Amino acid sequence: xxxxxxxxxxxxxxxxxxxxxxxxxxxxxxxxxxxxxxxxxxxxxxxxxxxxxxxxxxxxxxxxxxxxxxxxxxxxxxxxxxxxxxxxxxxxxxxxxxxxxxxxxxxxxxxxxxxxxxxxxxxxxxxxxxxxxxxxxxxxxxxxxxxxxxxxxxxxxxxxxxxxxxxxxxxxxxxxxxx
Amino acid sequence: xxxxxxxxxxxxxxxxxxxxxxxxxxxxxxxxxxxxxxxxxxxxxxxxxxxxxxxxxxxxxxxxxxxxxxxxxxxxxxxxxxxxxxxxxxxxxxxxxxxxxxxxxxxxxxxxxxxxxxxxxxxxxxxxxxxxxxxxxxxxxxxxxxxxxxxxxxxxxxxxxxxxxxxxxxxxxxxxxxxxxxxxxxxxxxxxxxxxxxxxxxxxxxxxxxxxxxxxxxxxxxxxx
Numbered sequence: 110x111x112x113x114x115x116x117x118x119x120x121x122x123x124x125x126x127x128x129x130x131x132x133x134x135x136x137x138x139x140x141x142x143x144x145x146x147x148x149x150x151x152x153x154x155x156x157x158x159x160x161x162x163x164x165x166x167x168x169x170x171x172x173x174x175x176x177x178x179x180x181x182x183x184x185x186x187x188x189x190x191x192x193x194x195x196x197x198x199x200x201x202x203x204x205x206x207x208x209x210x211x212x213x214x215x216x217x218x219x220x221x222x223x224x225x226x227x228x229x230x231x232x233x234x235x236x237x238x239x240x241x242x243x244x245x246x247x248x249x250x251x252x253x254x255x256x257x258x259x260x261x262x263x264x265x266x267x268x269x270x271x272x273x274x275x276x277x278x279x280x281x282x283x284x285x286x287x288x
Numbered sequence: 289x290x291x292x293x294x295x296x297x298x299x300x301x302x303x304x305x306x307x308x309x310x311x312x313x314x315x316x317x318x319x320x321x322x323x324x325x326x327x328x329x330x331x332x333x334x335x336x337x338x339x340x341x342x343x344x345x346x347x348x349x350x351x352x353x354x355x356x357x358x359x360x361x362x363x364x365x366x367x368x369x370x371x372x373x374x375x376x377x378x379x380x381x382x383x384x385x386x387x388x389x390x391x392x393x394x395x396x397x398x399x400x401x402x403x404x405x406x407x408x409x410x411x412x413x414x415x416x417x418x419x420x421x422x423x424x425x426x427x428x429x430x431x432x433x434x435x436x437x438x439x440x441x442x443x444x445x446x447x448x449x450x451x452x453x454x455x456x457x458x459x460x461x462x463x464x465x466x467x468x469x470x471x472x473x474x475x476x477x478x479x480x481x482x483x484x485x486x487x488x489x490x491x492x493x494x495x496x497x498x499x500x501x502x503x504x505x506x507x508x509x510x511x512x513x
Contacts, residue, residue, distance in 0.1 A: 227340040270303070
C-alpha cells in the first residue's frame with residue numbers, strides 16, 4: 110500500500126496529523142489549479158480552504174480503491190464552477206491577475222514567463238477548454254480522470270483538448286510574429 | 289495527401305496509441321509541411337506546459353492556511369438527526385435501493401390484497417353454509433366494502449356485529465325495516481327512529497336471522513338492493 114493510501118486511511122479515521130500530510134501533498138496543486146481558473150489570489154485561498162474542509166467532512170464517501178486526485182480535483186472544479194456562477198459580474202470588473210511579462214519574442218524565451226503570464230495566456234481559452242487543458246497538460250491528469258472530473262465523455266475531452274492546444278499554439282505563434 | 293486528418297493527431301500526440309503514432313510518423317516522413325507543423329506544435333506547446341509546470345504560484349503562507357483549516361474542522365462530523373437523515377438519503381435514493389424498496393412495496397400490496405380476497409371469500413363461504421343458500425353478488429359487494437374492518441383477526445361474532453352495524457348504516461333503512469318486519473321478535477323495531485340499547489342488543493342477538501331474511505328477500509327478488 111502506498112504512502113498516500115495510508116494517509117487517506119488515517120484521514121478517514123479522523124486523524125488530523127494525517128490530514129496535515131494530505132494538505133502538504135495537494136495544497137500547491139489545488140491552489141494553482143484554482144488560481145488558473147478564477148485568477149484571484151484571495152478567492153483562490155478561500156476556495157483551497159473550503160476544498161480541504163470538504164475533503165475532511167466527506168472523506169468517508171471517498172472509495173479507497175480509486176485514485177484520490179480525481180476526487181479532490183472534482184471537488185475543486187465544482188467549487189470553481191460555483192464561484193464562476195456567483196461572481197460572473199464581479200469577474201468582469203474586479204482586478205484580476207494580469208500578465209507581468211509580455212516581452213517574449215521567441216519560443217525559446219518561454220522560460221521568461223512568470224506564473225501570472227501563463228495564467229493570462231491560458232485564459233484566452235473558453236472555460237471548458239481551459240478546464241480540460243489545465244487538468245490534462247498542467248496538472249497532468251489522464252484523459253479518463255479528466256473525463257470523470259468533468260462528467261463528460263473521453264472523446265469530448267480529446268476534442269476540446271485538440272481545440273485548446275490549437276488555439277494556444279496559434280496564440281503563441283501570433284504573438285511571436287507580432288513581436 | 290489528406291493532411292487534415294493528421295492535424296488532430298499532431299495536437300493529440302500524447303494521447304495516441306502506439307499504432308496511431310506509427311501511422312502518423314509514416315505520414316510525417318512523407319509530408320514536409322506536416323513535419324514542420326508537428327515540430328512547431330511539439331516545441332511550443334511542450335515548452336509552454338513545461339514552463340507552466342515549473343513556474344507555478346505558491347501559497348505564500350501555507351502553515352497559516354493549514355492552521356486555519358484545522359482550527360475550523362469539527363472533531364467529528366455532526367451527527368445531528370438532520371445530518372444523519374441526509375446521509376441516509378444518499379443510500380435510500382441510490383438506484384438499487386429504490387428498486388428494492390419499490391419491489392417490496394409492490395409485493396406487500398399484492399400479497400395483502402390476495403390475503404384480503406381469501407379472507408372475504410372464506411367469510412362468504414361460512415355465511416352461505418350457515419344460511420343454507422349462497423350470498424348473492426350484490427351482498428358480496430357490500431361485504432367487500434367492509435374489508436377495512438376485517439384487517440384485524442376478528443372472531444365471526446365480532447364480524448357479524450360489525451356487519452350488523454354496517455347494515456344499519458349502509459343499506460337503505462326502508463329495506464332494512466322491511467327485513468325486520470318479517471322477523472316476529474324484531475318487527476316492532478324501527479331503524480329510522482334510531483335504536484336504544486335494548487333494541488341494539490336484540491339486533492345483535494338476531495344478527496344471523498337478519499342476514500338470513502335479508503338475503504332471502506334478495507334471492508327471491510322481493511326488493512332490490
